[in-house]
Amino acid sequence: MxxxxxxxxxxxxxxxxxxxxxxxxxxxxxxxxxxxxxxxxxxxxxxxxxxxxxxxxxxxxxxxxxxxxxxxxxxxxxxxxxxxxxxxxxMRLVTGQDLRAALREGGAMDPARAVKIIEQVAGALDAAHADGLIHRDIKPENIILAEGDFAYLVDFGIAHSGDDSQLTVAGLAIGSYRYMAPERFDNDRVTPMADVYSLTCVLHECLTGSTPHQADTISSAVKAHVLNPAPQPSRVRPGVPVGFDQVIAQGLEKRPEHRYQTAGQLAVAARAALTGSNIPAPQTIATGFPGGGFAYAPPTTPGMAPAGTGPQYNPTMYSGPVAPPPNFGTGQQPAYFTGPQPGGPGGGSQSKVIIAALVGLIVLALGGLAALLVWYVGSKDDAGDDPAVAVSTVTETAGGQVQNTQAPAPVPAGPPPGSTPCPAVYGPVGSLTGSAIGSAVTSCAFAEEVRVSYAGSGAPGQPRQILATSPVTGVTYVMMCTPAGSAVTCTGGENAVVHLF
Incomplete structure (x- = not known):
């Protein structure tokens, strides 16, 4: 057990x-x-x-x-x-392993195998989009490969319903930043085109063994998705048919309306690139998705995975090995536990997203400097009383030289009085063992995301700004974290207060 x-x-x-x-x-x-x-x-x-x-x-x-x-x-x-x-x-149990495990074991796939998998996932997505559901967490961990590479897309039970805009509470952890469409970093309403973008990222990873935009931090991931051009898989991995360069570029367009309008269109284009046929351009489809977006058009081009009944297996299992988390922090990350996602305001534009992301990055830099100054002034006034503040020791050597040695700030020992401790769902993350909330509008789920983000972005007990995605609103917020008493206190978002210790 x-x-x-x-x-x-x-x-x-x-x-x-x-x-x-x-x-x-x-x-x-x-x-x-x-x-x-x-x-x-x-x-x-x-x-x-x-x-x-x-x-x-x-x-x-x-x-x-x-x-x-x-x-x-x-x-x-x-x-x-x-x-x-x-x-x-x-849910039904299915024998197999997730796509992440398959990529980890075998590396980049043969293009024909990659296209076969993408076609099947595209069929699942188009059916969901036709019924008003957006998955919002397309990544290799959520694709199960059964016997004969029969692909299943999991976690639709906790996806986002497009006509549920009146509800503002979402639920669980948002998907990996390495697969998120640029508009996801803004407050715009998310459409099925976000799933198409993510599926294109998965296709690129299947073809080359790597995600389109490599990033080790959240801020670098945001910048890459919003600003960097789409890579050319034929150059990343020699031997990949050059036609896939066009497919990946189209699927990773910054503006949703410039991408393939259905996952099926992406799959058809990928099949054409594989066979050397003319790659069809995206077809404009009449708006019909609840609350905005694009309607579903069932794919009819030969080569798409046919609809029907998938194979039955007994005994069955839900998934294969749990994949390692993206390198955005040191704590454990959810594997298949992604949760329902919220809607947002109406659609935006590329310039709006780029400006918002750039402002966020500038705020990170300037805010971090301001926080350092505030922390420095506070340390001069309160160093004798605050156990979280670094202490400087001045000594004189035999030669008359003065040395200033600063002891490292001790790791906070516990939450401050009046805060509400949260369950440590991620366990110890670096030197941080727990979190607490300091305001009624802050959720413990968000507090844990802040803890993981802070621990993975620098040394403990130091002031800095971080990005953390709220499992409650589905929005990524800038949080200012500074040592305060017996904890590191992070504030930001919509009056959120999180204590880390």
Whole structure:
């Protein structure tokens, strides 16, 4: 039994037989449904998520919407709900491994295999978009490869419903920054074109073994997606047909309306690049997506994965090995636990996104300097009373030279009085062991994201600005973090206050 897991216990009608995967927002078990006499994949979300009524409403709406999807490349959802204060999703189990594991084991794929996988995922996405769902977390970890490379797209039960704009609470951790469309870094409403962009990133990684924009920090990822041109896969990996250069460039257009208008169009273009045929230009499709965006046009070009019933496997498993997290921090990152995502205001433009991103980067630089000055002044006044402030020691050597030695700031020991400690869902991250919230509008889920981001961006106990994505709003915020008393206090966003210790 894995430490801290529910393996061997009963959860309603489910007997939890084995822990399959664990992330920051929940766990997935191989479970036996005693009422229906079948083995399933059971996702249990963290207890605190069920305590938010607005989150519960979104969870039920989007689970119901995802359960309607009948596309063979979408893992079916059997049931969902709440048992003993815990939200759960009951899904079919499938034998296989995720695409991340396949890439880690075998590296870049043969172009024909890559196109076959992308075609199947495109079919799942187009079906979801036709039903008003945006996945928002397309990445290799969420694509399961079964026997014969039959691909399944997972976590549609916690995707974003396009007509749910009246709900502002989303839920779980947002997807990897390495696959996020430029408009995701703004407050614009997200359309299906964001999924097309992400799927193009996955195609590039399958072809070359690397994501289009390499980045080791959140700020560099934002800058790369917003400003850098699309790479040419034929140059990144010799042997990739040159036609894929055009496909990747089109799919990674900065403005959503300039990309392929459906995932199916991307797949058709990829098939043409593979065979050396003329690559079709994106087709303009009438607006019809709920709340804005583009309507679904079923692909009819030969070569697309046909609709129908996917293969059945017994016994079944939900996923393969949990992939390593992106290198944006030192803490554990969610693997398949991505959650429903919020809507935003109406669409924007490339210039708006670029300006917003540049302003954010400039704020990071200037704000960090301002914070350093504030911290420096404070340390001069309060060094004797504040255990988190570095202390300078002046000594004189035998030769009469003066040496100024500054001792490193000690790591904060605990949350300040009056704050509310949060569950450490990521465990120890660097020298930080926990987080706490200091305002009523701040969620513990966001506090943990701030902790991971701060720990991965520099030395502990030092003032700096960071970027953190709120699992509640789905928006990436600038947070100013400074040593304060017994904790590092981060403020920003919409009156958010987070204490790290």
């Amino acid at each position: 894995v430490e801290g897991s529910r393996t061997g216990t009963q959860f309603g009608v489910y007997r939890l037989d084995a822990l399959i995967g664990r992330g920051g927002m929940g766990e997935v078990y191989r479970a036996y449904d005693t009422a229906k006499d079948r083995t399933v994949a059971l996702k249990l979300l963290n207890v605190e998520l069920a305590q938010d009524p607005t989150y519960q409403e979104r969870f039920r709406r989007e689970s119901h919407a995802a359960a309607r999807l009948q596309e063979p490349h979408v893992i079916p959802i059997h049931d969902w709900g709440e048992i003993d204060g815990v939200l759960y999703i009951d």
